[in-house]
Amino acid sequence: MNLWLLFGNRVGDNKQILALADAIGLPFAVKQLRFNRASALPNVLLGETLASVTPDARSQLAAPWPDAVIASGRRAVPAARWVRAQSGGATRLFHVGRPWAPLDWFDLVVTTPQYGLPDRGNVLSNLMPMIAADAAANGVDLDAWSRRFAHLPRPWIAVMVGGNSRPYVLDAAAAARLGRMAGAAARTAGGSVIAVSAPRTGAAAFAALRAAVEAPAYFAEWGKDENPYAALLKLADRIVVTGDSAAMAADAARSGKPVTVFDLPVRQGLRGAFGGAFRAAADRLPPLRPAFDALVDLGLLTSVRDLGAYHRALREAGLLDGGDAAAERQRLEIDRAAERARALLER
Structure with missing residues (x-):
């Protein structure tokens, strides 16, 4: 038996696909998909087709057909269904996240609470995204970062800043509120703030956060400074994350440090x-x-994804309180998903 992993252009989605494949334990081949303008059409209109992928992507998809395809996101769905059609219906379809399509098209959908998918026999709802533990920290020189932060009083409060991600908005006003909150927490604890931005963090927003922090602090701006994100997952005493990213909240929870989620304003279409x-x-x-x-x-x-629901689920399960609970929960959930997938392949 073998698997095809249909990678898209989202690194987090691809990491989850790979984590599930690793846990299933079968040989696999990665097929990197690129999409054209047709991919903007709804999946219910596209059907089973390669019309929404580029010619170089199409050339990768040829017999012999796999026993299962693992994909994620909306745009990979037509290609995954096309592969199954070519196999005469023999190929199983495993999907991670939200497929934006009828759920009965898939043998297994592994999802998380923010997508609000209904309870179905082929839907498995996890609390933690399927990204290998400690993947972010591989190769990080923790000693070097410890020396760089040594002048800052402890506890070190890491502030991990995201940015605009529909429907969540990180503008200058929200960033300033975050800075004031983090600074107040640091002053109360006698510690310091270490703030790191992300690719989608606006420059104006990060500047507003920087100006609002009234405590000893270190700032690392994406694209200008070396990024200590992975190091902070190991070195920080507490972590604050903005509420626009499920992956960032999960990284923080898995670190074993107490986590606070800073809610962002919502602007819906x-x-x-x-x-x-x-x-x-x-x-x-x-x-x-x-x-x-x-x-x-x-x-x-x-x-639109409801990350508030996701963060509430993490909080109610005690996964933001620190300790090993989040890492253990993730391991069990990945194993459960892999077991379900293997059972489907053995039928």
Whole structure:
């Protein structure tokens, strides 16, 4: 038996695909997909096709066909279904995250709470994303970073800053609030702030955060300074993350340090507002739940991801409190997903 891993252009998605494949334990081949303009069309219109991928990507997809395909994200779905069609229906489809498509197209969907997928026999809901533990810290010189931070009083409060990611917005005002909060925490504890930005952090927002921190501090701006993100997962005493990234919250939780999530303002588009309102109504009014779940099940309705729901789930499970709980939970969830996948392959 063998697997095909359909990689896209999102590093986090690809890492999850790879983690699941490693846990399944079968030989695999990576197929790097590139997409064209047709990929903007809904999956229910595209169907089983390679029309939405570039010619170089198409050339990789040829017989002999795999026993299973693992993919993630919306745009890989038509190609994955095309592979299954070419195999005469023999190829299993495993999907990570949210497929933006009818759920019964897939043998297994491994998801997390922010996507709000309905409870189905082929849907496995995890709390932690499937990214190998300590992947971020590999090759990091922790001694060098410890020396660089040695002048700062402890506890070291790491502030991991994201940025605009629909529907979440990190503007200068929100960044300043984050800076004031982190600075106050450092002053109260007698410690310091170590703030690191990300590729999508706006320069104005990071400048506003920097200006608002009234405590001993170290700032590392993406693209200008060496990035201590991975080192801080090991060295920080506490971690604050902005609420725009599930992966960043999971990294922090898995570090074993106490984690605080800083909620960002939400600005929804019309489609996202409708889906989010319907989802909220279904949560409040149980009679609406079957209709909402049915529309999601058919791929006709997808609300914008609700990271607030994800962070609440982590908090309620005690995974933001520090210790080994998050890392152990992730290991068990990856093993469970792999076991489900292997069982499907053996049928």
